Amino acid sequence: MPWDPTDATDLLRRAGLSPRDVLGSGIEGTVVDLGDGTVAKVWSGRGMADLIVLRQFYDAVERGRPATSAVALPHILDLREVDGTPVSIEQRLSGEPVWRADGTSPHLTTRHVDAMIEALAALAAIPGDPAFRTLPMLPGEPPFAPDAPFETELAALVTRRAERFARPLRVAIPDVDVLVAQTAEALHGLDPATPTLVHGDLIAANVMTGGEHASAVLDFGFMTTAGDPLFDVAVTASIFDMYGPRSREVERELDRAFLSVFPGDGRRCSIYRAAYALTTASCFGADDSDGHFAWCVRMLARPDVRDALRG
Structure with a gap:
């Protein structure tokens, strides 16, 4: 089930983070601005093992991305498990x-x-x-x-x-x-x-x-x-x-x-x-x-x- 945005921000506070605005919420989870150039995604559709693979995928994408590219792509900076729920910390992509x-x-x-x-x-x-x-x-x-x-x-x-x-x-x-x-x-x-x-x-x-x-x-x-x-x-x-x-x-x-x-x-x-x-x-x-x-x-x-x- 998708996360209720209020429940997602409450979970992030329990993790010691400082959630600000909810940027989006869908089937896979809720994305919340952390105010420091990063976002937290509270996942509802994947387990930690899946996210470890996803992080490795994004790392490989970043290695292959040309240095001259002006188009940013997701990058997972950290993974945490909070009350049994996976949370990824990612750089915020603007636009x-x-x-x-x-x-x-x-x-x-x-x-x-x-x-x-x-x-x-x-x-x-x-x-x-x-x-x-x-x-x-x-x-x-x-x-x-x-x-x-x-x-x-x-x-x-x-x-x-x-x-x-x-x-x-x-x-x-x-x-x-x-x-x-x-x-x-x-x-x-x-x-x-x-x-x-x-x-x-x-x-x-x-x-x-x-x-x-x-x-x-x-x-x-x-x-x-x-x-x-x-x-x-x-x-x-x-x-x-x-x-x-x-x-x-x-x-x-x-x-x-x-x-x-x-x-x-x-x-x-x-x-x-x-x-x-x-x-x-x-x-x-x-x-x-x-x-x-x-x-x-x-x-x-x-x-x-x-x-x-x-x-």
Whole structure:
């Protein structure tokens, strides 16, 4: 269960810390400003063993991050356990989110597009490290093999997830077994990309801006690994505006902008979108009452996605 912000700040006081404003609260925990350039995150979804692995991941990211990069990334400074609850002390990352989803669709500006491109470029500039694959892309799944091609590991994940959640997927998508086979085959047919850091969940709220430029990227863990930077490009364009009335128009605008900067093609993007939809569909629910599940079903019904899978 997510932490109540008041309970989280009380716990931090019992730990001898000086909590100030609550900066955010979600499924994984509550983030509280400590007023000295750091924040405390009171975790609700992970144990201490998970956070030790996460800290090692962030340390590896920091080692690979170019010294010239202007985009800051999370860094865990200390880990504590307070009354059985894990707490991480992290450097505070400054800025305001590029955009927060509010049920409408944004009218994209140069600031929106440029900030997302800067964030994607900052991730793509960090060479893939085996330590990036110590994190499972999804809960309950094994991490990707350190030296295996991202594309074939993603194909295996697609197959496992489709088998695990076969019943709800078959109800929503009668020909899902065909789509799974086509997606796995398409992924195996892709030329392996040189791996870099993949965020996997680069929604607009996870990219902070200072003025006109990206200042930080937040919240790694969901679909994070070492892999093809075009996976982030494709997924980011689609999830920037997942539920707005002009979501497809926003995706097309971002595709044009992103693919003018990052090497790749529309077919590869569509294959990755199919893989993302099949692997994450049942992460939060397994029927149309869950918005993410319904979004994934719609993605898998799109003619451009199905055409890409057929080659």
